[in-house]
Amino acid sequence: MPRAIVDITPAGQRPDEDPSLAVRNNGGVPPSAEPAPLGRREALLLLSFGGPEGHDDVMPFLENVTRGRGIPRERLEEVAEHYHHFGGVSPINDQNKALLAALEAELRSAGIDLPVYWGNRNWAPYVEDVWQQMADDGIQHAYVLATSAYASFSGCRQYHEDVARARAALTGDAAAPGGPTAEKLPHYFDADGFVRANADALAAALAALPAEVRDSTRLVATAHSIPDTMAAVAGPEGHAYEAELQAAAQQVVDRAAPGRPFDLVWQSRSGPPSVPWLEPDVNDHLEALAEAGEKAVVLFPVGFVSDHLEVIWDLDNEARETAERLGLVFARAATAGTHPAFATALRELLEERRAGGEPRLGTNCPASCCFVRRPPADTATNGRPPSG
Numbered sequence: 001m002p003r004a005i006v007d008i009t010p011a012g013q014r015p016d017e018d019p020s021l022a023v024r025n026n027g028g029v030p031p032s033a034e035p036a037p038l039g040r041r042e043a044l045l046l047l048s049f050g051g052p053e054g055h056d057d058v059m060p061f062l063e064n065v066t067r068g069r070g071i072p073r074e075r076l077e078e079v080a081e082h083y084h085h086f087g088g089v090s091p092i093n094d095q096n097k098a099l100l101a102a103l104e105a106e107l108r109s110a111g112i113d114l115p116v117y118w119g120n121r122n123w124a125p126y127v128e129d130v131w132q133q134m135a136d137d138g139i140q141h142a143y144v145l146a147t148s149a150y151a152s153f154s155g156c157r158q159y160h161e162d163v164a165r166a167r168a169a170l171t172g173d174a175a176a177p178g179g180p181t182a183e184k185l186p187h188y189f190d191a192d193g194f195v196r197a198n199a200d201a202l203a204a205a206l207a208a209l210p211a212e213v214r215d216s217t218r219l220v221a222t223a224h225s226i227p228d229t230m231a232a233v234a235g236p237e238g239h240a241y242e243a244e245l246q247a248a249a250q251q252v253v254d255r256a257a258p259g260r261p262f263d264l265v266w267q268s269r270s271g272p273p274s275v276p277w278l279e280p281d282v283n284d285h286l287e288a289l290a291e292a293g294e295k296a297v298v299l300f301p302v303g304f305v306s307d308h309l310e311v312i313w314d315l316d317n318e319a320r321e322t323a324e325r326l327g328l329v330f331a332r333a334a335t336a337g338t339h340p341a342f343a344t345a346l347r348e349l350l351e352e353r354r355a356g357g358e359p360r361l362g363t364n365c366p367a368s369c370c371f372v373r374r375p376p377a378d379t380a381t382n383g384r385p386p387s388g
């Protein structure tokens with residue numbers, strides 16, 4: 001097995017050696033089915049990917065993202081160009097600020113008095129710094145809302161590890177982490193408001209197409225490709241990433257264009273070409289559709305929650321160019337973004353956890369869940385993947 005891509009643990013972090021990183025439930029408290037204790041000072045933390053804010057940030061950001069991941073230098077330089085094309089600024093930070101504002105308004109209008117914080121894995125504001133800030137502010141417990149709706153190492157487990165790392169950083173002792181305890185909110189690919197937001201966007205994209213192709217337009221859902229090795233261990237039984245995406249895309253189509261067929265394909269592949277990732281790639285799929293006589297496509301990137309760089313570059317530039325070359329009419333639906341139904345869905349997830357709802361996947365993940373580096377055969381190690 002090509003080690004470079006399987007060994008995706010960030011540099012200096014060996015989950016098999018570091019107990020706080022091995023605890024699946026954020027290294028916080030075990031998620032309980034009890035309501036939040038009265039008087040506990042709580043916060044909502046929006047935890048995201050982060051992105052560069054200018055040309056000089058691009059390479060350091062990419063090095064943060066890919067540290068120890070075996071991504072070829074040429075791929076990094078190519079991706080750097082995508083960022084430079086937009087002044088070195090990723091749209092993701094402004095999108096997260098907008099989502100924060102939408103969440104604050106949503107909580108306020110529901111009468112929920114809870115401070116909202118924002119931190120990232122790969123760029124400022126870093127999750128380590130915001131954990132310190134929450135501790136300084138007297139926050140005792142944080143509900144962690146990741147900007148990914150799905151299972152997989154990249155979309156779920158890595159966010160758990162970010163929290164564990166941030167808590168360990170406060171004390172310098174992974175065995176006795178500090179700051180607020182934490183619970184990650186569950187996967188929300190099937191939350192009604194997330195589906196509704198995506199369905200509204202798909203319906204709008206369809207409505208904007210010329211009437212003569214509208215009813216025959218091929219519907220194509222996209223999500224970030226991941227290595228086959230990562231997909232195989234996503235979720236407790238494996239392959240939960242594809243399964244959750246399939247379910248979400250189906251629900252979006254059921255609502256926006258009931259009865260229509262759709263395809264689920266992959267975008268933004270990285271890593272060395274020798275390592276298999278989920279296929280087909282969206283561009284190859286467009287070729288196949290054109291060859292089969294299709295005239296028009298609508299892409300809906302249900303795998304992402306905002307129109308960040310991987311959406312606006314890989315779809316609005318690359319896939320659109322492919323479609324134009326093939327003579328396909330092309331449209332791209334928006335992501336959930338700050339759609340009011342999405343904000344409501346996220347508030348409901350928070351309320352469910354605060355009320356002590358039965359913890360669901362993404363909050364309480366078995367020890368083996370999404371563990372890419374060395375998938376353990378069993379979970380009898382009490383939350384710690386076996387070492388060796």
Ligand SMILES: CC1=C(CCC(=O)O)c2cc3nc(cc4[nH]c(cc5[nH]c(cc1n2)c(C)c5CCC(=O)O)c(CCC(=O)O)c4C)C(CCC(=O)O)=C3C
Nearest residue numbers: 008049051069079090092147148154155224270308309310
């Ligand atoms: C599943 C998934 C999501 C969705 C879940 C989630 O949102 O968390 C996602 C989101 C994102 N990915 C992003 C950017 C990048 N992803 C990279 C690399 C990788 N992504 C992967 C997977 C995912 N990625 C994987 C398996 C790799 C290989 C290296 C590794 O194992 O980590 C690289 C390195 C260069 C390259 O592309 O090779 C970059 C720059 C941005 C920010 C965009 C912006 O700035 O607006 C966002 C939101």
Ligand SMILES: [Fe+2]
Nearest residue numbers: 154224268310
């Ligand atoms: Fe990515």
